[in-house]
Amino acid sequence: MNSSSRSSVIIVGAGVSGISAAKFLAENGVKDVLILEASDRIGGRIRKEDFGGVPVEIGAGWIAGVGGKHSNPVWELANKSGIRTCFSDYSHARYNIYDRSGKIFPSGLAADSYKKAVDSAIEKLRNLEVGDLAKTTEQSSAPRTPIELAIDFILHDFEMAEVEPISTFTDFGEREFLVADERGYEYLLYKIAEEFLFTLEGKILDNRLKLNKVVRKIQHWRNGVMVTTEDGFVYEADYLILSVSIGVLQSDLISFRPSLPRWKMEAIEKLDVMVYTKIFLKFPYKFWPCGPGKEFFIYAHECRGYYTFWQHMENAFPGSNVLVVTLTNGESKRVEDQSDEETMREAMHVLRDMFGPDTPEATHILVPRWWNNRFQRGSYSNYPIISDHREVENIKAPVGPIFFTGEHTSERFSGYVHGGYLAGIDTGKALLEEMRNGVDGKSDGKAFLLEPLLAVKGALSLTQAETVSGSLHKYDMPSSCISVDH
Numbered sequence: 001m002n003s004s005s006r007s008s009v010i011i012v013g014a015g016v017s018g019i020s021a022a023k024f025l026a027e028n029g030v031k032d033v034l035i036l037e038a039s040d041r042i043g044g045r046i047r048k049e050d051f052g053g054v055p056v057e058i059g060a061g062w063i064a065g066v067g068g069k070h071s072n073p074v075w076e077l078a079n080k081s082g083i084r085t086c087f088s089d090y091s092h093a094r095y096n097i098y099d100r101s102g103k104i105f106p107s108g109l110a111a112d113s114y115k116k117a118v119d120s121a122i123e124k125l126r127n128l129e130v131g132d133l134a135k136t137t138e139q140s141s142a143p144r145t146p147i148e149l150a151i152d153f154i155l156h157d158f159e160m161a162e163v164e165p166i167s168t169f170t171d172f173g174e175r176e177f178l179v180a181d182e183r184g185y186e187y188l189l190y191k192i193a194e195e196f197l198f199t200l201e202g203k204i205l206d207n208r209l210k211l212n213k214v215v216r217k218i219q220h221w222r223n224g225v226m227v228t229t230e231d232g233f234v235y236e237a238d239y240l241i242l243s244v245s246i247g248v249l250q251s252d253l254i255s256f257r258p259s260l261p262r263w264k265m266e267a268i269e270k271l272d273v274m275v276y277t278k279i280f281l282k283f284p285y286k287f288w289p290c291g292p293g294k295e296f297f298i299y300a301h302e303c304r305g306y307y308t309f310w311q312h313m314e315n316a317f318p319g320s321n322v323l324v325v326t327l328t329n330g331e332s333k334r335v336e337d338q339s340d341e342e343t344m345r346e347a348m349h350v351l352r353d354m355f356g357p358d359t360p361e362a363t364h365i366l367v368p369r370w371w372n373n374r375f376q377r378g379s380y381s382n383y384p385i386i387s388d389h390r391e392v393e394n395i396k397a398p399v400g401p402i403f404f405t406g407e408h409t410s411e412r413f414s415g416y417v418h419g420g421y422l423a424g425i426d427t428g429k430a431l432l433e434e435m436r437n438g439v440d441g442k443s444d445g446k447a448f449l450l451e452p453l454l455a456v457k458g459a460l461s462l463t464q465a466e467t468v469s470g471s472l473h474k475y476d477m478p479s480s481c482i483s484v485d486h
Ligand SMILES: Cc1cc2nc3c(=O)[nH]c(=O)nc-3n(C[C@H](O)[C@H](O)[C@H](O)COP(=O)(O)OP(=O)(O)OC[C@H]3O[C@@H](n4cnc5c(N)ncnc54)[C@H](O)[C@@H]3O)c2cc1C
Pocket: 012, 013, 014, 015, 016, 017, 018, 036, 037, 038, 039, 042, 043, 044, 045, 046, 058, 059, 060, 061, 062, 063, 064, 213, 214, 215, 216, 243, 244, 245, 248, 253, 254, 276, 277, 278, 370, 374, 375, 376, 378, 379, 380, 405, 406, 407, 408, 414, 415, 416, 417, 418, 419, 420
């Protein structure tokens, strides 16, 4: 343990936004940055796992938004680092819709249902735009049959470009590429980190990155921050960039002294968190159709989102015998709470509905638990389709020396890897400007005007986390006992 030292900037979280913010700062002369990451690796929601010898992406899998008028920076990074990708063609999925007796819906019926769903979604969107709420809640066009429910699920839970005007697709293009590389999507993060952190033989060995450091308390005042981690260490800095997910901000993992102001808390609370779960199943052999147009297939069930969307991994990893089924929100939370054996049983039932009773039993299953992961609490943020510009502004606005970043702070690309990447750069820029203004004594941000009031409010109220852990925090020990590790 060393004596107390201070960095210019602490970055909480080493996902894509935290790493890109750190790189931006380093490139602009701010090198004494300390990155505190709760888990034992960088990447956050970009995460590769070995699944029975197959490298699978349990978090982000696709580089979405390619081939448009502007170039997606993550696609550029992927090309630069030579990462292997496969084009994903979703357009055929609608022709591979199975009913519960294993019959594929005739292509005409599938195309009609699809068109009806797209038309109805576009009409809803128009009504939303003109503020006609009565019409948007009309029941006549609500999906009812299994095929309609399945199509509704893939259109909305998968954000197909035909319906909603998603900036990722309008700006960067409608093509999507699946990362299919032994090194994983996370290799891109490593390549970014390599540009400003010391690395050796594929490992980051720079002590400006500290892993297994769970930030639990952030104390802040006009000129600095003091951060306490779960293992009792204390770190100080002039500024802090908080890159944790919106789900973590909504949880009580991190307490703030003084508490965050009401406008910030309201913005955080209002934002929806989407849970998106890819369940991987490995089989002794392949029993599903392969070949052009067969990568994705759909199961139509009367319960919306029940093991609906399937993908085989033969294009990405030939001979892997792996299937992926994607669940979202309520279904994700339901399977997270049950045993993997139960989930395997349900998935096998669905597969036998589609492919018959001789379908072989899966040999492995992998069920990621993003909702129950206390360092994530969900998969990504979900702004309403028509959202108020001020909501994003308040989400990303700094509070005193605390700057916020992460995919949820990206106005145009929230929810995506490139959203996180660009948000990190934006926040880095805003902080750099603040540091320069601060030096000139010109800072007049909204947060600083509120600060005197917040300090009084914070002193009067303990947050929930502090009430629970009470005086056991090492920070509360006499200063001679405070451990500061640099
Ligand atoms: C299942 C899934 C599928 C997805 N699919 C795609 C896709 O195909 N394409 C796409 O573009 N995007 C996809 N995304 C979204 C994409 O992964 C995210 O938008 C992006 O990775 C978010 O990066 P971030 O830096 O904002 O947050 P994160 O990656 O969450 O980084 C935040 C970091 O903070 C750390 N942290 C949390 N709490 C603390 C604490 N108290 N102290 C210290 N550190 C802490 C976390 O461990 C994490 O490493 C997907 C996400 C998921 C979960």
